[in-house]
Amino acid sequence: QIINNKAMNRTNKFLTLILALVASVAITSCVQDDDYTVPTSLGNEENEALTKMLANSTEVDLAYVKELYVENGSSTVPFYVENDVYVKGYVSSSDKSGNFFKEFYLQDSPSDPTGALKIILEQVDTYNQYNQGREVYINLKGLYIGEERVGNGITTIGGGTEFDQYGGTVTRLNTNQIRTNLLRSDVTELITPLVVTFSELTDDHVGVFVQVNGVEFADNLAGERYFDALQVYDTQRTMQVCNGFGYSVLQLETSSFASFKEHLLPTGNGSIKAVVNKTYDGSTRILALNDVADVDMEGARCSLAETIIQESFDDAENNTNLDNPGWLNIAEEGSRVWREKVYNGNGYAEFGAFGASDASNIGWLISPGIDLDAYEGEILSFQTAHAYPVDNHDALEVYISTDFDGTAAGAANATWEVLDFTKSYELDSDTWNTFVDSGQIDLSAYTGTAYIAFVYTGGGTTGDTTTIRMDNFAIYGQ
Template sequence: MKAINFYKLVTLLFAAVVITSCVQDDEFDVPQIEIQSVDIPQDRIVEISSLRALLEQEQTTNGNAVLTFEADDDPSNDRFTVGYVISNDAQGNFFEELLLQNAPSNPSGGVKVLIDSSPLFASYEFGRKVFVRLDGLTVGLDSGVLTLGIRDGNGVEKIADGAKEDFLLRDDEVEEITPMPITFSEFTEEKTNLYVRLNNVQFNRAQALGDDRLTFAGEPEDEFDGERILESCDSGTSTVFSTSTFADFKGVLLPQGSGTIDGILTLNFFGEQFNIVVNDISTINLDGERCDPEEVDCGLASTTGSNVLFSDFFETQNEGTPISGNGWTNYIEAGTQTWESYTSGGTNASLGISANIGSFMSGDASSIGWLVTPQINFDNQDGETLNFMTSNSFADGSTLEVLFSSDWDGVPENIPSANWSILPAAFIVGDDDFFGDWFESGNVDLSCISGSGYIAWKYVGSGEEDFDGTYELDEIEIESN
């Protein structure tokens, strides 16, 4: 019995060797599938840009959150929408979704199609024209953006993998996609799901420079997505650049220069914040010079003098009113938020009355507020230093900087056009610092400055969740020997 089993085993092994030797690696024939042109009569096409209008009409007229296209028994009556693929999941930054826009250039509408299948890029490559059969599908909002899928109550779920070819028809046309130039201020919900180009942008220097330079999404605190601050060199405003923690390039360090980024305009998971997402990092071209302000860096001084050139602890301010008097210039460059006097107890207690600015629930697309000291002549004495205290109530992605200018003319409206240099030696509270504490700036040395000039605190934020932080400022003293 044992001998019979042994001979069976030898026979099976011999057969396996023979079969394996007949087919070498990479010699399998890959079937070439010819993709045919899709011919759908124009009267059965529903433009992508019309899907949003139809959904809004359904919401207004019938109060429904989604709109379902009921299937007809006669397939010749099926309705379709058509678009060009702008997503690519090859690098893992998209998953089980296909993004289509209605034209290869100058698009006016885009839609996300949820599909329970991955990867999709091999069949639905970038630029491929695709027809989507609407009958049996539902249009709604998923994470705030226009989406097609299968109805699930008042939401939209993924099309099953086995059913995707019932709904998606590939055309033989593959077009070059031309990114649509756009600025942060031009972001709208109607422009989500479009392939866009951002010009003259850079990552925030606190994230892209120095010893603590960040990766796209490989930091310990990154969960699901890594969110980085992308700045406009033209307007000084910011938006969120988002990368999945499943992306192949999540561990790549952020580029340090400025330039262009081609990507997709979308919203975050909660549908509250505009995000830019790329298919891969080949469309990030940040090789130019950064547009950060120049620096005036005298370092930190070991001591401070006893001659007070300027000081304000804000105790004479009226609570809840804009900071005024004492030579201050309180200027709103963008938005509605201004520096105000503020007092609070509890965990995040103020230092008596403090100066406060924040954009939480402001509704501002951009919030930029300046608080500028009176002019100081640095030639009249020696050993000038600056000291102040800062705290925050969750800074989020909003920023506070302390700056110096020698060429501002004193006219508030001219503040943005003056040359302002950063005082990098000054410590300003960060988002990671405990919100209940106050932090000293250090003895910021100003003795290398000559002539006259102004010191300013500049706040940049917005009413959007990731940039709506609050800062407090107090105990400002400029002294000399």
């Protein structure tokens, strides 16, 4: 009997071991299959915690959370949340490829987001729980809002604080805080990338999943890989977008731990979907990939536009009537016309009604004709500056005509369409004599021979005496 009991004990222990191994394999298989379902007990606990929080706490939006973090002079102090408040968001980043580490971003909406928060936590492979698109609620009570590194400008949720001579920073959420404060719902939304250009990106986009079109890696990167083997932590690769006559650029940063780091950079043009991030010190915005599958650059590389016409007024003779070849200078009302000016060696065109005896001054400066049928994607650009106050009147308008006959007499009979541009006096009427870029003005919808007219309106006896200056006129096309 004793022998039989011992045998049965050994058998029971063996069966217990087998069952444990089977359970272990089942759980492992669940993770490997990217099944984000958690064990029933943990799921129930999490659901109960979420239900309780929603019933007893107040929801705040992401912008409010950012405002809670204040900076005191050159020193930063993380904000400790004492009240029962929570914020909701959708996971925009993924550490599945190893390009993010012990962190993820939450943006405030799965589509058309306005901003994001960074969460740092003592957990790797967060994508198994906080997969991209997962709706996550953060119980902010007992947590800190601040920066992970002083001055990096990224609002971050942490579980504790550290202080040094530079100020205070937040530290990662510990295991208990992850369990009690990061609460998921069963909702996973499709994150629609926010389509942006490099120039449109601001710090408000940090943490947001975006898409940039018409992008390619810089010409000198052919044959290079995402990560430079000579680097230790991160590698930055220059991306560029053809921007008329030049490139707009931004860096793509790849971690030494990224699973795709040895992939060759594509040599074509196309699109990239990535998370807006910052360099380690927070000085520069960059993009960071969730996965190399979000890069689609198989198209033909873009080409820069060529100069169709350019006038920088470098040959200006100071205080003379403007008479550059091919340009028409017409006084519609009053006796004044556009003048050539030189200041500190820089020539430009100028019109002003200051000191004029005319009740009304209207002056036209019309460019030479441009054959738009010989090019595609034409872009107009120039610079303007102003002096003397602008009081509720538009001193300068810019027009285009494709039926103008090129004569002074024909200007009044032509059809002129207004072109929108950035006006110096609308940006800051207190800043005089500062040239401002017009922005890129798209002319691609026009055909035939086009003329560009700069029309000044003012009056010496009415007080509308603003002086307008124009320089660096150019049209580019392909």
